[in-house]
Amino acid sequence: MASESVLEISGLSKTYGAGKMQTLALNRLDLSVHRGEIFGYLGPNGAGKTTTIRLLLDLIRPSSGSARIFGLDTRADSVEIHRRIGFLPGELSLWEGRTGDQIIHYVASVRGDTRGIAKQAGELAEQLDLDTSKRVRDLSSGNKRKLGLVIAMMHSPALLILDEPTGGLDPLVQQTFHEMMDDYRAKGRTVFLSSHVLSEVQAICDRVGILRDGELKAVESVEKITNVEFHWVDVTFRDTLPAGLQQQLESLPSITNISTNGARVRMRMAGDFDPLLRAISSGYVETLHVEEPSLEEIFLAFYSGDEETTI
């Protein structure tokens, strides 16, 4: 991967309101995204992801700091930047009374190339299985999202900025989206996407930045974050817990946070499943439920020093 920066953010801050009502939404953010990478911008709701994206798009103005995209200032050169980027908002609103085709034509005409862009839009719509002849108000939320993706990608932008791109998409379309992102990366284009879905980030991103309370806590490769991955495991036995199971689980280094409730045991498990499966095989397992940890839990595990024990 080339190390040329497509996106450079330095000391970017944003406060809303004034006086006692003032809220710090983003605090001195420094970040670089390289050409050809898919960068995942992660954080819980309200962490400042959307604020960052809106600052990059010059929809809102920074309280301090600056950002450059393709070496251009996001404030002074916003029109030139917008020519070369595609954007999908997290809460997508489109013109309800217009059809997908009409909106595509409108956006293409603002971009100044109706013919070329419309052809590309048609191909994308087909890939996403989207009927663009319907009015927006008649589309499901998933199909609106697809239309948003078509609009964001139809001019083959060098940088895609996507805010929670797969929200509302069914698993099959999510898979198609992941393939599209792989294709983007293969063509040397860059994607900056915000998400709070860890599995999505793991599937498509090269690096991730973790944002919390308006501050960037870390920028890491996906591999490194994945290495601290753990799961919450919930096992329910048919009658009661097998005798000695709790002690057996406590003796396993990969199992922590064990709690029991009748015939049910819940635990945090890192690493391979095999030791756990052997331990619970002494009883009749009725259900076994594995939960992906939340991003916050991964983050806490990573930065509380747990990585030494979980890798």
Place this chain on the structure above:
Amino acid sequence: MIGAVFLETLKTTWKQMVYWGIGLSAMGLLVVIMVPLFNMQDMQKLLESFPPVILAMIGVGKDLEVFATNEGFVAIGFFGKSALIFAVYPVVMGMRITANEEDNGTMDVLLSLPVERARVVIEKFLAYGVSCVGVVILIYLGLHIGVILGGVELDALRLAEVTFYLIPLMVFIMAATMLIAVLARRRMVALGIVTAFVIASYMLQTIGLAAEGTVAEPIGAVSFLTYYNTGDILAQGFIWPHIAGFVILSGVLLLASLYRYERRDIGV
């Protein structure tokens, strides 16, 4: 591409323009058709019997003889009585320039495209301005059809002047609405302020007309509606200083809107 926002705005507005135009022209047509039913001498006596405040509320000052004509009847029955209705369309259009799109989130999509904020505002302003012209043309056509159907004798030039005088008035109201929306940010807040502004202007105009010849008369000068005085237009035709005033003020309001919109956050 230059003009893309303008064209799209026209495409999404023409139906409302036609509906409003047909509705308002039907009102005008009805008034014109009723002209032969009234004796204008009786009309003058009737007007003279009204207290000044009632006359003021329908936009009539002391120049009663001007209104005791066929053109005057139309001026009172349609243009004077409907002053507030004429204000609704430009308010609705003014809200659409920025406030509606910001409130529903489509402005985020639009401004993520290679287009300057100022261009969006100017192209939308021009498109909605054109739609105001369209509404006024339809109103005139309605009045003209009324003249033909009712066999009414009306001075076509005076009728056209009173009608087309609405254009600068409507554009001014739209520009004022746009600035208020840009400053207030929230659609409902802006709508409340604009409504208060228009009603206050109507009240001030009424007070000014009702108080003609008294020390309270200058109060009316504060109201923009005072400069759309159908009696004066019927008597003198286009009053160019007033038209120029509306045009200049609209330009100032547009520039102020552009200045503020360029500097503030969108949709916050």
